[in-house]
Amino acid sequence: MNPRTPPVYNRRHPFSPQRYRPNRSTPVAQTRAHLQPSSPQQMQIRIHQILHAVECPTLGSVLGGTVRSNERSAHPPWSSQSGKRDPQQIGRVAAAASVNVPDKMKSRIPVVLLACGSFNPITNMHLRLFEVARDHLHQTGRYQVIGGIISPVNDNYGKKDLVAARHRVAMARLALQTSDWIQVDPWESEQVQWTETVKVLRHHHSELLRSLPWKEGLDQGKVDSPGPAAVPELKLLCGADVLKTFQTPNLWKDKHIQEIVEKFGLVCVDRAGHDPKGYILGSPILQRYQDNIHLAREPVQNEISATYIRRALGQGQSVKYLLPDAVIAYIKEHDLYTSPGEE
Amino acid sequence: MENSEKTEVVLLACGSFNPITNMHLRLFELAKDYMNGTGKYEVIKGIISPVGDAYKKKGLISAHHRVIMAELAAKNSKWLEVDTWESLQQDWIETATVLRHHQEKLEASSCDQQQDSPVLERPGRKRKWAEQRQDFSQKKSLEQTKTKGVPKVKLLCGADLLESFGVPNLWKGEDIAKIVGDYGLICITRAGNDAQKFIYESDVLWKHQNNIHLVNEWITNDISSTKIRRALRRGQSIRYLVPDLVQEYIEKHSLYSSESEERNVGVILAPLQRKTAEADT
Numbered sequence: 001m002n003p004r005t006p007p008v009y010n011r012r013h014p015f016s017p018q019r020y021r022p023n024r025s026t027p028v029a030q031t032r033a034h035l036q037p038s039s040p041q042q043m044q045i046r047i048h049q050i051l052h053a054v055e056c057p058t059l060g061s062v063l064g065g066t067v068r069s070n071e072r073s074a075h076p077p078w079s080s081q082s083g084k085r086d087p088q089q090i091g092r093v094a095a096a097a098s099v100n101v102p103d104k105m106k107s108r109i110p111v112v113l114l115a116c117g118s119f120n121p122i123t124n125m126h127l128r129l130f131e132v133a134r135d136h137l138h139q140t141g142r143y144q145v146i147g148g149i150i151s152p153v154n155d156n157y158g159k160k161d162l163v164a165a166r167h168r169v170a171m172a173r174l175a176l177q178t179s180d181w182i183q184v185d186p187w188e189s190e191q192v193q194w195t196e197t198v199k200v201l202r203h204h205h206s207e208l209l210r211s212l213p214w215k216e217g218l219d220q221g222k223v224d225s226p227g228p229a230a231v232p233e234l235k236l237l238c239g240a241d242v243l244k245t246f247q248t249p250n251l252w253k254d255k256h257i258q259e260i261v262e263k264f265g266l267v268c269v270d271r272a273g274h275d276p277k278g279y280i281l282g283s284p285i286l287q288r289y290q291d292n293i294h295l296a297r298e299p300v301q302n303e304i305s306a307t308y309i310r311r312a313l314g315q316g317q318s319v320k321y322l323l324p325d326a327v328i329a330y331i332k333e334h335d336l337y338t339s340p341g342e343e
Numbered sequence: 344m345e346n347s348e349k350t351e352v353v354l355l356a357c358g359s360f361n362p363i364t365n366m367h368l369r370l371f372e373l374a375k376d377y378m379n380g381t382g383k384y385e386v387i388k389g390i391i392s393p394v395g396d397a398y399k400k401k402g403l404i405s406a407h408h409r410v411i412m413a414e415l416a417a418k419n420s421k422w423l424e425v426d427t428w429e430s431l432q433q434d435w436i437e438t439a440t441v442l443r444h445h446q447e448k449l450e451a452s453s454c455d456q457q458q459d460s461p462v463l464e465r466p467g468r469k470r471k472w473a474e475q476r477q478d479f480s481q482k483k484s485l486e487q488t489k490t491k492g493v494p495k496v497k498l499l500c501g502a503d504l505l506e507s508f509g510v511p512n513l514w515k516g517e518d519i520a521k522i523v524g525d526y527g528l529i530c531i532t533r534a535g536n537d538a539q540k541f542i543y544e545s546d547v548l549w550k551h552q553n554n555i556h557l558v559n560e561w562i563t564n565d566i567s568s569t570k571i572r573r574a575l576r577r578g579q580s581i582r583y584l585v586p587d588l589v590q591e592y593i594e595k596h597s598l599y600s601s602e603s604e605e606r607n608v609g610v611i612l613a614p615l616q617r618k619t620a621e622a623d624t
Contacts, residue, residue, distance in 0.1 A: 131580035
């Protein structure tokens with residue numbers, strides 16, 4: 001009954017819930033304060049769901065009896081502020097689960113979103129993709145997005161006007177400074193060759209499995225381990241324009257497309273001028289696995305293309321409010337995108 | 344001097360800013376690039392003027408929150424500022440009056456500068472004038488700065504405002520004439536053709552078309568405050584659509600909800616109310 005029990009999960013793991021506990025010193029990326037759980041009991045139930053994502057009959061047994069459901073001063077087991085409860089913080093984490101049925105514990109599949117692309121440069125629209133996709137998956141009630149990865153493409157991709165990977169990675173890092181759930185991963189950009197998207201997915205998926213915390217956390221003494229938490233899924237996040245490129249001859253291998261939609265899954269965010277449903281219907285592979293393709297609608301149409309940004313920068317025009325300020329400062333400091341690109 | 348031909352311009356944006364979004368801020372940037380790009384103007388300042396609560400628009404939350412959010416949004420800008428004069432007024436103020444207020448304010452401060460000895464005020468500039476134009480008398484250089492010295496206020500808006508000129512009873516005809524005649528309009532629009540057609544179809548706008556600048560917004564940027572409020576009600580993220588500081592402020596104070604959206608429901612918008620009242624007298 002020691003309230004100072006250390007967190008169940010490995011603190012250092014990148015996707016452990018502790019890392020995604022909103023930090024007061026950085027802006028919170030996603031909270032729904034008005035969905036505060038209405039009782040401490042409800043709150044504990046939701047917290048439990050995030051942590052374990054398993055079916056569990058009683059709260060008490062899983063948490064090792066450290067929390068009595070009526071105890072008002074109970075704090076989340078992972079909290080380092082032991083003994084001091086911040087209802088707002090708990091509420092945020094709990095509310096992030098967005099569960100509509102508080103009394104029944106549902107299992108939600110943890111998901112990590114991976115976005116591949118040039119990010120040349122990263123823009124507010126790229127960042128929006130993650131937010132929109134997360135909202136969408138949460139709304140289905142079946143998923144819990146626990147992380148996001150931005151993977152800038154390798155320089156050897158050979159796309160026109162692609163600035164050096166180290167810049168694109170640095171800019172993404174700056175853009176993500178204020179995000180508490182998305183991070184940039186330079187693995188793809190550091191490879192010797194350009195790497196096909198499916199291989200990037202495979203790499204990150206195996207990394208994810210390798211570092212799963214639940215393997216370590218189940219020897220908590222009196223707790224009867226309820227079984228492993230649901231295995232996280234890695235899904236490819238993209239705009240509708242990428243879905244369209246599946247049709248481009250020789251751009252993608254058919255077996256790769258199949259692996260992407262069958263083994264991983266796709267979250268595709270609407271974009272003006274595109275018809276994602278049409279693209280799916282037009283492809284037998286996509287149609288077969290359409291249940292694994294999530295079409296998210298961006299409620300606020302936002303066409304900030306990096307192409308336009310480069311052109312505007314080349315012409316000395318302002319791009320403020322289209323990209324994070326820190327990225328704009330970096331671009332100026334390193335004299336990037338100074339000549340108008342030819343399209 | 345390279346600036347002697349250019350008219351200094353102050354951009355004034357009136358609106359609900361309920362809440363302010365990245366799109367509002369973009370309007371300023373686009374307008375500034377455009378005006379500076381003509382070679383005839385130099386944009387020296389941008390003013391965000393949130394409307395007062397007396398406007399009675401549906402879903403309009405308290406002015407002090409809207410002002411604070413605008414200030415948080417303008418924090419990282421070197422040339423944007425928020426003006427609270429309009430929001431502090433008891434009654435709703437017509438846009439033409441707000442424009443006049445700001446123009447007079449600029450003229451007053453410009454006069455103050457000229458009354459001081461030129462050596463004391465903005466020493467770099469006026470001393471240069473005095474040094475480089477030694478054949479001119481001090482009085483002459485004073486006059487020269489006077490004629491170009493007063494910046495002009497221009498109304499910055501989106502196409503929706505331009506087209507709202509057509510809504511019956513929303514604007515007084517004489518106000519529209521004043522806005523485009525005495526001050527000038529900079530209208531950021533995606534559908535340039537529609538805006539041009541609108542100008543063509545209006546005699547008063549057509550007459551002052553040289554004072555109406557249409558700026559094309561190539562990036563579809565549909566971040567309307569209405570959608571932001573809707574997203575907030577539905578628990579959806581507004582991250583990257585509004586400045587981070589604004590998003591945190593909204594969250595911290597739980598500003599927008601179904602309740603706040605119901606404010607002023609059934610209440611007639613102030614300009615329409617005023618028009619009816621005047622018609623009755």
